Amino acid sequence: MPTPRRPLIVRLRNWVGDVTLGVPLLQRLDAEGYDLHLIGKSWARDLLAGHGWPVHVLPRNWQERVALLRRLQREASGTSTGRELNALCLPYSFSSALEFRLAGLRALGYAYEGRSLLLARAVQRPQGVHELQVYWALGDALLGRVAAPPERIGLHVSAEHRAQAQALRAANGIEPGCIVICPFAGGTWSKQDKTWPGFAHFVAQVLPGFGRSIVVCPGPGEEAIAREHYASARLLPGVGLGTYAALLQDAAVMVSNDTGPGHIAAAVGTPLVSVLGPSDPVLWRAWGPGVQVLQGAGTWPEAAAVQAAVARALQGG
Numbered sequence: 001m002p003t004p005r006r007p008l009i010v011r012l013r014n015w016v017g018d019v020t021l022g023v024p025l026l027q028r029l030d031a032e033g034y035d036l037h038l039i040g041k042s043w044a045r046d047l048l049a050g051h052g053w054p055v056h057v058l059p060r061n062w063q064e065r066v067a068l069l070r071r072l073q074r075e076a077s078g079t080s081t082g083r084e085l086n087a088l089c090l091p092y093s094f095s096s097a098l099e100f101r102l103a104g105l106r107a108l109g110y111a112y113e114g115r116s117l118l119l120a121r122a123v124q125r126p127q128g129v130h131e132l133q134v135y136w137a138l139g140d141a142l143l144g145r146v147a148a149p150p151e152r153i154g155l156h157v158s159a160e161h162r163a164q165a166q167a168l169r170a171a172n173g174i175e176p177g178c179i180v181i182c183p184f185a186g187g188t189w190s191k192q193d194k195t196w197p198g199f200a201h202f203v204a205q206v207l208p209g210f211g212r213s214i215v216v217c218p219g220p221g222e223e224a225i226a227r228e229h230y231a232s233a234r235l236l237p238g239v240g241l242g243t244y245a246a247l248l249q250d251a252a253v254m255v256s257n258d259t260g261p262g263h264i265a266a267a268v269g270t271p272l273v274s275v276l277g278p279s280d281p282v283l284w285r286a287w288g289p290g291v292q293v294l295q296g297a298g299t300w301p302e303a304a305a306v307q308a309a310v311a312r313a314l315q316g317g
Contacts, residue, residue, distance in 0.1 A: 005035040007076035012040030016260025021132040047241040050156030069103030155267035165246035178213040182256035192278035200229040253313040271313035
């Protein structure tokens with residue numbers, strides 16, 4: 001008889017880039033026989049739809065979160081011995097570890113913010129390595145063996161999202177092989193803005209020279225910025241992350257700040273020109289062989305360097 005799959009409740013991080021970088025770990029655990037039950041923001045369900053993992057929306061308050069964790073534990077298959085680890089805590093916060101403990105789950109996570117006593121097993125977080133490798137190392141700890149992370153993330157896109165992307169392109173006259181831009185950036189790096197100051201000029205004056213449609217998909221609250229500063233681009237507001245990933249799959253290249261959609265582009269194999277500015281590429285660059293990182297660690301590239309990178313991507317090199 002086949003070996004029963006072991007239930008594992010996984011709390012995801014709260015940012016698009018982090019969840020995307022955690023996909024190789026989830027794929028690895030799935031392949032090792034774990035029955036994954038994910039908990040994350042509402043958009044995570046859309047982003048990960050192509051993998052078929054159940055994603056439960058993270059409740060707003062801690063009482064509802066603990067109740068959800070307890071329900072998931074009750075619904076588990078019953079293959080646990082009672083002593084083995086049955087949960088994985090990817091966030092570093094004290095509260096996330098406390099919620100696992102209150103729910104009676106035996107969680108693995110990183111020792112951080114004095115939460116080691118709340119976790120069934122706390123391990124030291126690797127220092128000076130890429131965030132994808134940080135998540136991957138939790139898989140090493142859970143499985144008891146070290147393996148090299150993959151060169152590509154390999155985010156799966158569902159057939160439904162591919163159909164939605166095709167319909168969206170057809171409705172807006174956008175050809176496959178377009179250029180997608182993401183001139184937005186959530187949060188800061190060391191209190192510095194992650195938005196390339198030359199982005200608007202580059203889109204208006206340089207990108208049209210490549211003779212392709214330029215597409216921008218603003219998120220909530222970004223629509224006005226897109227209309228004001230990127231009027232030459234095809235504006236597609238309100239696109240869910242799954243459909244966004246499908247649009248990126250058919251794009252020729254993406255030009256992006258250090259932000260979640262850039263990580264998604266690399267994850268589906270789209271050539272990416274990643275303009276980092278203050279961000280440290282050692283820790284947070286988009287992951288994949290088709291990524292060109294420009295500057296970072298406190299400096300911005302010149303428009304000519306970004307133009308050359310786009311040309312290389314379009315030429316397949």
